[in-house]
Structure formats: C-alpha cells, structure tokens
Amino acid sequence: MSSKVPTNTRAVQIIPEDGNRRLAVVDLEVPAPAANQAVVRIAYGGICGSDLGYWLKGAAGVSILKHPMILGHEVVGTVVVAAADGSGPAEGALVAVHPATPHEVEGIRYPASSPNLAPGSTYLGSAAQDPHTEGAFSQHAVFEARMLRELPAGLSLRAAALAEPAAVAFHAVERAGDLAGKEVLVIGSGPIGALVIAAAKRAGATKITATDLFDSALDRARELGANQVFKAPTNEEIAKVQADVVFESSGSKFGLDSALNGVVRGGRVMMVGMLPPGEQPVNMSLAIARELELHGCFRFNGEIDDVLTALADGSLFVDPVVSHVMPFEEAVTAFEIAKDSSQSCKVLLEF
Incomplete structure (x- = not known):
C-alpha cells in the first residue's frame, strides 16, 4: 500500500454482545485497494437513523445485525490514493460517496432505470447481507472509484456533508412531480423531513406546511422554508391543510395516517420515512x-450529483439541518445526542 496511507485506521464499530450492542472506537487494518478502488481520508460522517437502529435495536428495518460492523454511509473526504486503473477522481480530490452497489437477483424484476430497486444491492454500513457491508465511519476507507463524486469547485467538505441524505430528499421530490405553484405538507421535520422542506422550496412549492413533535424541529423547518408549522396536530387539524403533495417523513403509522388526512382529494402521498416491517394500522379507505x-420512495440514484450542484450554486439551503459536529472519538456521546430528536x-462525526 502507498506510504501515504497508514496500514491501520480508527473506526466506529457496532459490536453485538450477549443480546446487546456495544458502540466502540476500534483500531482496524486498512484493506489494500484493488485496481478499481481508491483510498479516501474521511472528513465528516453523518449519523443516520439506520446507524441508530443498529445501535438501539440491533436492526435497521428487516436488516438484522449479526456480526461486528463499521457503521456509516453518509461520508465525504479526500482521495489520498487514486484508483490504479485510472478510473475515478485523482489524488487530492474532494469527494462525496454514493454508498450503493446494485446487484441483481435471478428471477426478481425491477426497472433498469431504478438501480436503487435492485433486490440484491449492498449499501455501506448495512446488515442487509451476510456478511455485512462495512460502513465508512473511519479515518480512512477504501471505495470502488465509481462510488466517488468529485465536489464542484468551491464546495467544501463540510458544506457537502449532507449530500447523501439530501439526495434521498431530492429523489422523493423528483418522484412527486412538478411542485412549482403547489402546496406541500411534510410530516416529520427530522433530518430527512427538513431536507425535503429545503428541496421542495427549491423546486418551487408556494406553500409548505411542516409538522413535528418538537419545537426545535419546527423552528428549523421555518428556517428552511416552511410557511406554517403544527406541533403534534390531530387528524382533524391536519385535514384542513389539503396539500397537493404530502411527504411522510416520520416513518410511523401515525405519520402515514396524518398524510392520508392532510392531502387534497386526488392528491399524492410520498412515503419517504421507513416504516417498521409488518402490517400498519392506517385508514387506507381514504x-x-x-x-x-401513494408512492414509495427508497434511497436514490443519480440525484446525489444534482445535490452537489445545488449546494455549490447556493440554490439548496441546508445549513440549519446540522445541529452538532463532534469528534469521532466521542461517538458514543454523539449517538446519544442523535437519538434525542x-x-x-x-x-456529524468529524474524522
């Protein structure tokens, strides 16, 4: 391996032990990159709901943690060793990482234009497959060069740190169709809901209503472009909104029920939040x-490139979404803070 990269790195790992999970900063070996792989020095990594799920429940949806795994898929950094085959960004490039690797499964069909729906796909920091796919909460990480997106000129790593979750929001907004002149309702103003508000405003929504359980989230929603907010509204209150498009971003049965009540007749509900597996008691008769x-929204495809462009040209304002930046060595404290909405x-963890 190049002398520019240490043979060992420190990483944030989740370790299943006796029915519980231990979050630890550990020393691990940096794998030697293949010809099509680059080594990246990670600058920032955002804690996602799936990371919290593995820590708190040992699972993210139906993906069950079975072995120790490095967490993290929302990362940006600097290329310190470019791919030997010449693919991907050069040494010194600032990059965001697209964490998905699509894989087909024989007999299961999906649209070729939607690689996010490929049934056997892997995702950084995911226990969906066994062996698990290691994440990138580490000082150095190795990626296939095709996963790297060079940042536009003038865009800093800190400013690009939200590229991955913002791409999730962009994907949902694009699936919703033309929002210009439309009224939008966002159920749940956590990180993804907040980014949906920012993306919807950029897309030309004329009125954005946001809901949440906490005042701090609603204050943030206003900063990002929400015109009116509701704290824990009843279905009767939310029914008065009559939005053209509703983005359900809470990932709860209560949020989905609110979405069905808050959308105009003939309207569109975008299901962005990841509901728990199993049946959901909502009023589907509506x-x-x-x-x-009703449209499902799952991860994203090439939208991360559009996000980077929008961050660079200033058309996407997301600054209020980041509430804390903490050293990765304080990961346990950072996760404690992140779980408290x-x-x-x-x-963000800073590496």
Whole structure:
C-alpha cells in the first residue's frame, strides 16, 4: 500500500454482545485497494437513523445485525490514493460517496432505470447481507472509484456533508412531480423531513406546511422554508391543510395516517420515512374513496450529483439541518445526542 496511507485506521464499530450492542472506537487494518478502488481520508460522517437502529435495536428495518460492523454511509473526504486503473477522481480530490452497489437477483424484476430497486444491492454500513457491508465511519476507507463524486469547485467538505441524505430528499421530490405553484405538507421535520422542506422550496412549492413533535424541529423547518408549522396536530387539524403533495417523513403509522388526512382529494402521498416491517394500522379507505396516489420512495440514484450542484450554486439551503459536529472519538456521546430528536437534527462525526 502507498506510504501515504497508514496500514491501520480508527473506526466506529457496532459490536453485538450477549443480546446487546456495544458502540466502540476500534483500531482496524486498512484493506489494500484493488485496481478499481481508491483510498479516501474521511472528513465528516453523518449519523443516520439506520446507524441508530443498529445501535438501539440491533436492526435497521428487516436488516438484522449479526456480526461486528463499521457503521456509516453518509461520508465525504479526500482521495489520498487514486484508483490504479485510472478510473475515478485523482489524488487530492474532494469527494462525496454514493454508498450503493446494485446487484441483481435471478428471477426478481425491477426497472433498469431504478438501480436503487435492485433486490440484491449492498449499501455501506448495512446488515442487509451476510456478511455485512462495512460502513465508512473511519479515518480512512477504501471505495470502488465509481462510488466517488468529485465536489464542484468551491464546495467544501463540510458544506457537502449532507449530500447523501439530501439526495434521498431530492429523489422523493423528483418522484412527486412538478411542485412549482403547489402546496406541500411534510410530516416529520427530522433530518430527512427538513431536507425535503429545503428541496421542495427549491423546486418551487408556494406553500409548505411542516409538522413535528418538537419545537426545535419546527423552528428549523421555518428556517428552511416552511410557511406554517403544527406541533403534534390531530387528524382533524391536519385535514384542513389539503396539500397537493404530502411527504411522510416520520416513518410511523401515525405519520402515514396524518398524510392520508392532510392531502387534497386526488392528491399524492410520498412515503419517504421507513416504516417498521409488518402490517400498519392506517385508514387506507381514504386512499380509495379520495383516489389518492401513494408512492414509495427508497434511497436514490443519480440525484446525489444534482445535490452537489445545488449546494455549490447556493440554490439548496441546508445549513440549519446540522445541529452538532463532534469528534469521532466521542461517538458514543454523539449517538446519544442523535437519538434525542428534541435536542438534535443531523449530528456529524468529524474524522
């Protein structure tokens, strides 16, 4: 390996032990890169709900943690060793990382234009497959060069740290269709909901209503472009909104029920938040009687490139979304803060 890169690195790892999970900063070996891989010195990593899920529950949706795994998929950094085959950004390039690797499964069909739906895909820091896919909460990480997106000129790593979750928001907004002149309702103003507000405002929504359980989240929603906010509204209150498009970003059955009540007849509900597996007790009769359109939204495809452009040209304002930046050595404290939605939004680890 190049002398520019240490043979060892420090990483944030989740370790299953006796039915519990231990979060630890550990020393690990940096794997030697293949010809199509680059070595990146990580600058920032955002703590995602899936990272919290593995720590708190030992699972993220239906993905069950079985072995020790490095967490993290929302990362940016600097290329310190470029791919030997000449693919990807050069040494010294500032990059964001697209964490998905699509894989097909024989007999399962999906649209070729939607690689995010490839059934056997892997994702950084995910236990969906066994062996698990290691994440990138580490000082140095090795990636296939195709996963790297060079930052536009003038865009800093700190400013680009939200590129991955913002791409999730962009994907949902693009699937919603033209929002210019539309009224939008966002259920849940956590990190993804907040980014949906920012993306919807950029897309031309004329009125944005946001809901959440916490005042701090609603204050943030206003900063990002929400015109009106509701704290823990009842279905009767939310029904008065009659939004053209509703983005359900809470990932709860209560949020989805609110979305069905808050959308105009013939309107569109974008299901962005990841609901728990299993049946969900919501009033689906509304979707039938009101001819509502329900659309699932899962991860993203090439939207991360659009996000980087929008961050660079200033058309996407996301500064209020980051509530804390903490050294990765304080990962346990950072995760404690991130799980408390009353005091945090997006928590970044600095490497």
